[in-house]
Amino acid sequence: MVVKVHGPTFTAATRRVLACLIEKGIDYEIVPLDLLNRAHKDPEYLKLQPFGVVPVIEDGDFTLYESRAILRYYAEKYKSEGTELLGKTVEERGVVEQWLEVEGQNYHPPIDTLIVHLKVFPKMGVPADMKLVEESEEKLAKVLDIYEERLSKSKYLAGDFFSLADLSHLPATEYLVNDIGKDYMIRDRKHVSAWWDDISSRPSWKKVLQL
Amino acid sequence: MVVKVHGPTFTAATRRVLACLIEKGIDYEIVPLDLLNRAHKDPEYLKLQPFGVVPVIEDGDFTLYESRAILRYYAEKYKSEGTELLGKTVEERGVVEQWLEVEGQNYHPPIDTLIVHLKVFPKMGVPADMKLVEESEEKLAKVLDIYEERLSKSKYLAGDFFSLADLSHLPATEYLVNDIGKDYMIRDRKHVSAWWDDISSRPSWKKVLQL
Known part of the structure; x- marks a missing residue:
């Protein structure tokens, strides 16, 4: 399953998530979002991320936002793949x-x-x-x-x-x-x-x- | 092992930790800290919590600060005891x-x-x-x-x-x-x-x- 990452690649929160996905060797696809045209306040986007900020991920029918929550989710879900990011104990x-x-x-x-x-x-x-x-x-x-x-x-x-x-x-x-x-x-x-x-x-x- | 919780019981962060310990049925001891007399800036306290804020916990020789990190630690360490606080999956x-x-x-x-x-x-x-x-x-x-x-x-x-x-x-x-x-x-x-x-x-x- 390819993880869809909604967000422009220059924001801190999106970069944080991408760094984690790469460390874990998880396939991802970036869905660009035109912040200048306020795409993050679009009703369709707000269905995924009601606070209107980036990023949000879609992984099959599972969606998740808040970059540090996404880090923890993937670090735990793929604990034994790629770099171990949560410690051993x-x-x-x-x-x-x-x-x-x-x-x-x-x-x-x-x-x-x-x-x-x-x-x-x-x-x-x-x-x-x-x-x-x-x-x-x-x-x-x-x-x-x-x-x-x-x-x-x-x-x-x-x-x-x-x-x-x-x-x-x-x-x-x-x-x-x-x-x-x-x-x-x-x-x-x-x-x-x-x-x-x-x-x-x-x-x-x-x-x-x-x- | 009784968990020592350093911090006055009226602060939001200390209360958050205490609520978690009680939900999990973990024994604790409150070590009061006189914020008015700046006990949280005392060199001995700063050895436990260098940012000079409350709370910090001592559990044997393990110390931890940041209330939401303490919540996660105890919810995971005692996953099968007391209230399940992290979900099942x-x-x-x-x-x-x-x-x-x-x-x-x-x-x-x-x-x-x-x-x-x-x-x-x-x-x-x-x-x-x-x-x-x-x-x-x-x-x-x-x-x-x-x-x-x-x-x-x-x-x-x-x-x-x-x-x-x-x-x-x-x-x-x-x-x-x-x-x-x-x-x-x-x-x-x-x-x-x-x-x-x-x-x-x-x-x-x-x-x-x-x-």
Whole structure:
């Protein structure tokens, strides 16, 4: 069964899902969605994803949205195929879940604000709120200091194995490093920098960036 | 092994964890934390929870934070004990995960803003930002309209079974209904209202409120 992924390949949430499908060796088909023409607010799309955001997957007659829920679903469904992404024990999975939550609650939001104000708004001719930009960078710096400490003790976030916790950080960090000139936030932290080099050089991520 | 739960019993995240432990019949011990005296920023506490928020659990020498990660850990570790909270199939769990993410990303944040501005700030003598209150209520109303549609088709969020997805909504909804006078947001929606009556009358939740 080929998994249909509805969503444009440049959004963080869609890229997160694609990276997971590639790591697991699952066949997928991208169903492009024209966000500029508000295709994500179309009644047909809202039947699949009532909140009107991307992505949503269709796998036969099973549909699922929320990118991090989709990651967990495929990592569990195909546990023994491709890269093991949830750890080997229930405790390892617990720690994977902890860092997945940290990514969703603490890491992604300030980067999202930076992207909106430093990349999206300029394209639309809307002035950035530089006070908010500064506050978001301060928040993110504190989070990254905790990551630096963590990654000085284990190679990956959840332990000495690559997992969904790391994978989920790929899209936002890619924007931070390569799109809005904030690469110093990663590069100024030795262990975070080495971790980023490691996870961003995975073939799955390189493939996502080519899509 | 008795699970130590560090955190005051009035916070949403701690209550979420306690409700889960009670549903699973797991013995716990609450380690109170004096937030007013900034015990959550104490170096000893930061060793357990580097972000300085509550709760964190200690289970023997295993520690874990992020309330929704703790829910998943115990629901999986004790899958066959107490209430089944993750569904029976990998698809059911996928849908549980979807609604857990919706709760964390779409439902909790606007309620959190309402609580801060309508309950916490008044106690501190800080004026509420009424424009932000209004925006948060609008956001939440849209989310609740989607819940109303969903709950017209299934008894609980993830299907016809109570799960972590429902449980995770208990703390914020309790505040909304009983602490800041916004009960009409639940009561004006027939299926959301019936769902709230159902889940909030569970013995586990009544016990949490007595702690």
